Amino acid sequence: MNTCIEVKDLTKSFNGRTVVNGITFSVEKGEVFGLLGHNGAGKSTTIDLLLGLKKPDCGTGTIFGLEPSTNRKAVFERVGVQLQSSNYQKNIRVDELCKEMSALYENPEDYRRLLRIFSLEKLEKSRVDKLSGGERQKLSVALALINDPEIVFLDELTTGLDTAARREVWGHLKDLKKKGTTIFLTTHYMEEAESLCDRIFLIKDGKKITEGTVKEVIESSPYENLEEAYLWYMGEEAAI
């Protein structure tokens, strides 16, 4: 195994409020890594800092040993990203969006193949804004894979999906994992973390609470499933 993502002591404040506070972790190649926490816990900011979209106050985030902000070309040819609640141009069609995204990479995948995998091929000529929530989320995952990435970042990809659509997306992610793709995801659904993640990392108010495999995290709590253990870690036992 070798490390492909390394985060050291990442810290970021906005207007005096520390959103990410001394976060340190690493992700091995081929691993599914889940960053878990409530809304506003600092998950998206951690991703932004790691990807070089925001400048950290201190600490570093590297991917393949490189800082993304100064090595954009080298890093992002090999990394796919789905940002939280992605929106697209007004009136754009699925095929046009795929072509536009393909144009950004040296060796893009055949987008029609990706649409087939995600059973979106019938929607190729549809307007993106006419798609259902589930179809649009599947499309955003497909777009994150358009450069056949070695690492894919998925920020709350199943928020707002119904159970069937969520399971379908999970299925695709498991296939990706079999292929050896490293997956970095954030979620606040414990079922999702349990079903997909090799390792999870819990944060609250920008600080690390615990990390480990799902089993380890459950075992070091007094509870028997991840949802209850999660609430316990978050200090919200009253909800159990």
Place this chain on the structure above:
Amino acid sequence: MKRFLKLYVIEQKLALRSGDMLIFGVAMPVGIMILINMIAGQKQAGEGFTYLQSSFASLIAVGICAAAFMGIPLTIADYRDKKILKHFFTTPCSPVWILGSDMLCGGVTALLSAVSVALVSVVFLGYEMMGNILAFIGSWLLTLVSMFSIGLLMASLCRTIKSVNAVTSLVYFPMLFLSGATIPYELFPSGLQKVANFLPLTQGIKLMKAVSMGIELENVWKIVLLLVGITAVSTVISVKTFRWE
């Protein structure tokens, strides 16, 4: 380059599909051109030139006005709001690509508009340019670049979609009606002419008019310098203040 063109072609398709630019940038100036000619085409607008001659240069600028003060800032603000610009940061390409392709779309709108107005004027209304055509194209390009830089500045300074909407309305309509682009400048009372002179587009139109009529405007160099200055200042401020999200 090939990849940039692919991106541009899709952005251009989207721009044409929305239709706004074709209506405000192309159909409107052509319609006004025909209207002005029906009302007062051969009447003298000033010493030695007709309304047709005067309005030719100004209506050719309407496409620039629509692209610079509506199309470009609205598109950039929308893409920023939708995090499309941010998404470009997570690809090997720079978001400058998408800004560039949208500026190019604006340029194509302005060109389409200018060509349509010119065709209608020459073919149907019997317009003949007295001045040098190449010099006229140069003055058009200078006006385009300087106005686009102002459009970019608007997109940079406004942080939200709401403020961009408000500012585009505040800038676009006065530029459209008071710069002489649509309502002939010669019809304004002198007080209003003085106010209009403060609008950058008025200066661009004055330059284009002077060149199209072959007039040796004594302050033509002043206008050229002014437009170059506007371009430089707006571009520097936009680049310094631009926010991707």
